Amino acid sequence: MINPLRSLNLPGAGIVKGLWVTLWNMLASYFTRERMTTEQYPEERPVLPEASRTFPFLVFDGSDPEAGMRCVACRICEKECPPQCIAIEPDRDANGKAVKRPRVFDIDISVCMSCQICVEVCPFDSIRMDRIYELSGSGNRFTTLVLHKEQLLKSNQYYHSIHPAEAAETDARLEAERLKKEAAAAAKAAKAAVAQSEEKPA
Amino acid sequence: MNTAELFKQFLTGLSAETLPVALKKLLIDAVAAVFASAGLPLPEWALAVLSAFITIVTIMMLFLGLFALTSVLERKILARMQNRLGPNRVGPWGLFQFVADGIKMLTKEDIVPREADHVVHFLAPVVMVVPALLGCAILPYGRGMAPVDLQSGVLFFFAMSAGTEIALFMAGWSSNNKYSVLGAMRAIAQMISYEGPLVVSAVAVAMISGSLSPVAIAEAQGGWTLGVLPHWYALTPWGFAGCVLFYMGALAESKRSPFDLPEGESELVAGHLTEYSGFKYATFFMAEYVGLFVINGLLVTLFLGGWQAPCEFLQFIPSWCWFMAKLVLVAYSMIWVRATVPRFRIDHMMQFAWKFMLPMSFASMLSAAFWHYAGRGFPAWTLSAVLVVAPYFTLGNMFGGPADARRRNYRYSE
Numbered sequence: 001m002i003n004p005l006r007s008l009n010l011p012g013a014g015i016v017k018g019l020w021v022t023l024w025n026m027l028a029s030y031f032t033r034e035r036m037t038t039e040q041y042p043e044e045r046p047v048l049p050e051a052s053r054t055f056p057f058l059v060f061d062g063s064d065p066e067a068g069m070r071c072v073a074c075r076i077c078e079k080e081c082p083p084q085c086i087a088i089e090p091d092r093d094a095n096g097k098a099v100k101r102p103r104v105f106d107i108d109i110s111v112c113m114s115c116q117i118c119v120e121v122c123p124f125d126s127i128r129m130d131r132i133y134e135l136s137g138s139g140n141r142f143t144t145l146v147l148h149k150e151q152l153l154k155s156n157q158y159y160h161s162i163h164p165a166e167a168a169e170t171d172a173r174l175e176a177e178r179l180k181k182e183a184a185a186a187a188k189a190a191k192a193a194v195a196q197s198e199e200k201p202a
Numbered sequence: 203m204n205t206a207e208l209f210k211q212f213l214t215g216l217s218a219e220t221l222p223v224a225l226k227k228l229l230i231d232a233v234a235a236v237f238a239s240a241g242l243p244l245p246e247w248a249l250a251v252l253s254a255f256i257t258i259v260t261i262m263m264l265f266l267g268l269f270a271l272t273s274v275l276e277r278k279i280l281a282r283m284q285n286r287l288g289p290n291r292v293g294p295w296g297l298f299q300f301v302a303d304g305i306k307m308l309t310k311e312d313i314v315p316r317e318a319d320h321v322v323h324f325l326a327p328v329v330m331v332v333p334a335l336l337g338c339a340i341l342p343y344g345r346g347m348a349p350v351d352l353q354s355g356v357l358f359f360f361a362m363s364a365g366t367e368i369a370l371f372m373a374g375w376s377s378n379n380k381y382s383v384l385g386a387m388r389a390i391a392q393m394i395s396y397e398g399p400l401v402v403s404a405v406a407v408a409m410i411s412g413s414l415s416p417v418a419i420a421e422a423q424g425g426w427t428l429g430v431l432p433h434w435y436a437l438t439p440w441g442f443a444g445c446v447l448f449y450m451g452a453l454a455e456s457k458r459s460p461f462d463l464p465e466g467e468s469e470l471v472a473g474h475l476t477e478y479s480g481f482k483y484a485t486f487f488m489a490e491y492v493g494l495f496v497i498n499g500l501l502v503t504l505f506l507g508g509w510q511a512p513c514e515f516l517q518f519i520p521s522w523c524w525f526m527a528k529l530v531l532v533a534y535s536m537i538w539v540r541a542t543v544p545r546f547r548i549d550h551m552m553q554f555a556w557k558f559m560l561p562m563s564f565a566s567m568l569s570a571a572f573w574h575y576a577g578r579g580f581p582a583w584t585l586s587a588v589l590v591v592a593p594y595f596t597l598g599n600m601f602g603g604p605a606d607a608r609r610r611n612y613r614y615s616e
Contacts, residue, residue, distance in 0.1 A: 010598075011597075018542040019538060019539070022283040022538060022541045022542045023283075023538065025283050025285055026283045026541075029285050036286070037285065038286055038287050040287075
């Protein structure tokens with residue numbers, strides 16, 4: 001059935017309704033902080049979610065970056081990197097033999113696509129994703145956008161501060177592996193000692 | 203007369219009501235005294251020129267100041283209505299944003315297209331500003347504070363504002379750009395269409411007050427019922443309709459949202475402003491804002507009692523404050539409308555002008571005539587109200603109502 005009151009409408013009533021909405025929005029914006037979604041960027045920083053990531057960095061243990069470096073220059077990440085933004089050169093000893101330590105470790109962040117494949121393939125838990133984001137620089141990309149080993153090396157504490165859960169999991173796993181290795185070494189040593197003692201009387 | 207004496211004269215009988223007039227007199231007297239003491243007494247005509255000069259400079263500064271402030275506050279208010287913050291970097295709360303805008307505008311390159319008509323292209327912004335500023339001349343800013351008390355002030359105002367259309371077309375044509383011409387054509391079609399209802403609703407006021415002089419019209423709206431209900435025309439049935447029609451007409455004349463069709467980015471870039479940059483663009487921008495304030499000044503004078511206080515006991519606030527307060531309130535309500543209403547489609551806009559606003563303004567004129575000849579008593583008010591409300595419902599429901607809006611038939615995509 002047609003409602004006669006419905007067909008008799010007030011022309012322009014919708015505009016008045018709309019005017020009320022905008023007025024209410026304006027007044028409420030002064031009292032409800034949650035309405036204002038704008039982030040005043042340089043002063044206000046966003047609270048990043050834990051899984052947020054930008055570019056890779058290298059983790060080191062302890063306080064000395066060179067001594068505590070986990071990276072062994074195995075070059076797996078370099079080979080796996082889809083856009084090939086990683087460049088590694090192993091260090092060499094006095095005889096010119098490659099040692100398990102990179103001399104050069106460069107990441108071109110203008111090429112990196114933050115895919116995290118390097119993190120997934122690293123067998124030494126050395127490379128991890130950072131979450132720094134103010135990386136623009138002047139000059140060409142080889143002066144500011146290629147990060148060298150010195151810039152890439154960051155402490156385990158820093159890793160804990162940006163990705164606590166992930167870092168704790170890594171630490172626990174590394175600790176378990178270390179204990180296992182120690183236990184195995186101890187067992188081996190004990191076995192060797194037993195073998196030696198058995199040998200003696202003979 | 204020395205300075206001390208002049209100052210004493212200025213202070214005696216000084217009240218807030220006459221402050222602007224007294225200040226002007228002090229300034230003229232001081233200049234005259236300086237010249238007289240130097241042995242060069244100024245003739246009468248020189249003083250008259252000086253007086254006019256002071257008035258013109260004051261009014262221009264007033265409107266330019268309002269323009270500067272509004273260009274910032276408009277963005278702030280608009281932002282707040284959309285739950286944003288708006289400009290907040292330059293100065294406290296971003297209030298000095300207009301300085302940054304001004305510097306940016308003035309230092310931009312002034313580009314003139316090679317194929318443009320250079321003379322007309324240059325003249326268009328100038329011709330645009332002149333009518334807007336001339337319109338300021340006839341407004342009564344306070345009791346006895348109209349710069350020029352013309353007997354046909356309202357007529358003068360509409361004659362002047364029609365000059366804007368010429369400037370628009372000058373801008374559009376001289377740019378030698380299809381978007382500019384299209385935009386200018388649209389702007390002119392819009393302005394001519396809306397000038398009809400605008401003028402007719404003003405005619406009703408002229409009929410009732412028996413004068414075309416804004417000063418007389420403002421004075422005719424004096425007096426209060428019971429000391430609190432002002433006798434403004436906007437508070438009568440015909441005047442209310444006239445006021446709303448005039449308001450919508452003013453929106454269209456100043457090309458503000460929802461009537462901002464001359465500048466549709468998607469279809470005609472920036473309309474007649476497409477080929478303008480730098481200082482010329484800023485001049486157009488300024489002319490638009492000054493035009494907005496001036497036409498709102500006329501609206502306040504015609505319908506909202508001009509400089510009259512809304513209640514009898516509020517008369518201690520000087521009349522020029524009331525005028526400015528009403529002017530700013532009406533002008534800022536247009537920002538509110540801008541934040542609320544989406545823009546028209548061009549055919550809807552023309553329909554609205556010719557099929558709704560023009561008949562409505564005639565109805566309000568008729569209603570005003572009946573109101574007057576029925577003796578302005580209770581029966582007159584009833585009759586007048588019926589004569590406004592009946593056409594409003596009829597015209598409003600005749601076309602473009604929700605019956606049309608609700609039902610939409612898609613021929614091929616059901």
